[in-house]
Amino acid sequence: MIRHIVFFSARNKEDVGAIVEGLKRLGEIPHSQVFEVMQNTKTDPISGEIDVVVYGEFKDSEALAAYKAHPIYSETTAVVRPMRELRISADVVSTLV
Secondary structure: OEEEEEEEEEOOHHHHHHHHHHHHHHHHOOOOOEEEEEEOOOOOOOOOOOOEEEEEEEOOHHHHHHHHHOHHHHHHHHHHHHHEEEEEEEEEEOOOO
Protein backbone atom coordinates (compact mmCIF):
# COMPACT_ATOMS: atom_id res chain seq x y z
CA MET A 1 0.00 0.00 0.00
CA ILE A 2 1.18 3.53 -0.80
CA ARG A 3 0.35 6.31 1.63
CA HIS A 4 0.28 9.70 -0.08
CA ILE A 5 0.61 12.61 2.37
CA VAL A 6 0.75 16.25 1.26
CA PHE A 7 1.20 19.29 3.48
CA PHE A 8 0.11 22.78 2.41
CA SER A 9 0.45 26.25 3.84
CA ALA A 10 -1.77 29.08 2.67
CA ARG A 11 -0.26 32.21 1.15
CA ASN A 12 -3.05 34.16 2.91
CA LYS A 13 -4.53 32.58 6.04
CA GLU A 14 -8.04 33.66 5.00
CA ASP A 15 -7.76 31.21 2.06
CA VAL A 16 -7.35 28.08 4.22
CA GLY A 17 -11.05 27.17 3.94
CA ALA A 18 -10.98 27.63 0.16
CA ILE A 19 -7.88 25.43 -0.07
CA VAL A 20 -9.59 22.70 1.96
CA GLU A 21 -12.70 22.86 -0.21
CA GLY A 22 -10.65 22.89 -3.42
CA LEU A 23 -8.60 19.88 -2.36
CA LYS A 24 -11.68 17.90 -1.32
CA ARG A 25 -12.50 17.58 -5.01
CA LEU A 26 -9.56 15.16 -5.27
CA GLY A 27 -11.72 12.69 -3.33
CA GLU A 28 -13.86 12.32 -6.48
CA ILE A 29 -10.94 10.57 -8.21
CA PRO A 30 -11.71 6.83 -8.03
CA HIS A 31 -8.21 5.40 -7.50
CA SER A 32 -7.75 5.89 -3.75
CA GLN A 33 -8.91 3.44 -1.11
CA VAL A 34 -8.90 6.11 1.62
CA PHE A 35 -8.88 9.85 1.04
CA GLU A 36 -9.09 12.79 3.46
CA VAL A 37 -8.45 16.51 3.44
CA MET A 38 -7.98 17.98 6.90
CA GLN A 39 -7.23 21.37 8.36
CA ASN A 40 -4.25 21.23 10.72
CA THR A 41 -5.28 21.65 14.36
CA LYS A 42 -1.89 23.28 15.07
CA THR A 43 -1.63 21.79 18.55
CA ASP A 44 2.13 21.25 18.17
CA PRO A 45 3.81 24.27 19.81
CA ILE A 46 6.97 23.96 17.68
CA SER A 47 5.53 23.72 14.17
CA GLY A 48 2.55 25.74 13.00
CA GLU A 49 3.32 26.50 9.38
CA ILE A 50 1.19 23.71 7.87
CA ASP A 51 -2.46 24.64 7.35
CA VAL A 52 -3.90 21.69 5.39
CA VAL A 53 -3.06 17.99 5.04
CA VAL A 54 -4.14 15.63 2.27
CA TYR A 55 -3.96 11.93 3.11
CA GLY A 56 -4.64 9.11 0.68
CA GLU A 57 -4.06 5.38 0.55
CA PHE A 58 -3.49 3.62 -2.76
CA LYS A 59 -3.31 -0.10 -3.55
CA ASP A 60 -0.04 0.31 -5.46
CA SER A 61 2.10 2.75 -7.43
CA GLU A 62 -0.07 2.25 -10.52
CA ALA A 63 -3.17 3.41 -8.63
CA LEU A 64 -1.28 6.48 -7.35
CA ALA A 65 -0.05 7.27 -10.87
CA ALA A 66 -3.60 6.95 -12.23
CA TYR A 67 -4.83 9.31 -9.49
CA LYS A 68 -2.20 11.91 -10.40
CA ALA A 69 -3.00 11.53 -14.14
CA HIS A 70 -6.74 12.09 -13.66
CA PRO A 71 -8.12 15.37 -15.08
CA ILE A 72 -9.58 16.39 -11.70
CA TYR A 73 -6.04 16.34 -10.28
CA SER A 74 -4.77 18.97 -12.73
CA GLU A 75 -7.98 21.02 -12.39
CA THR A 76 -7.61 21.04 -8.61
CA THR A 77 -3.94 21.99 -8.85
CA ALA A 78 -4.85 24.97 -11.04
CA VAL A 79 -7.36 26.18 -8.43
CA VAL A 80 -5.25 25.61 -5.30
CA ARG A 81 -1.72 26.48 -6.50
CA PRO A 82 -2.26 30.28 -6.51
CA MET A 83 -3.51 30.16 -2.90
CA ARG A 84 -0.73 28.05 -1.44
CA GLU A 85 2.70 29.04 -0.25
CA LEU A 86 4.24 25.69 0.63
CA ARG A 87 3.56 22.16 -0.65
CA ILE A 88 5.45 19.17 0.71
CA SER A 89 4.54 15.69 -0.53
CA ALA A 90 5.58 12.23 0.61
CA ASP A 91 4.67 8.87 -0.88
CA VAL A 92 5.61 5.98 1.38
CA VAL A 93 5.16 2.23 1.14
CA SER A 94 3.35 0.93 4.20
CA THR A 95 3.71 -2.59 5.50
CA LEU A 96 0.72 -2.22 7.87
CA VAL A 97 -2.31 -4.27 6.96
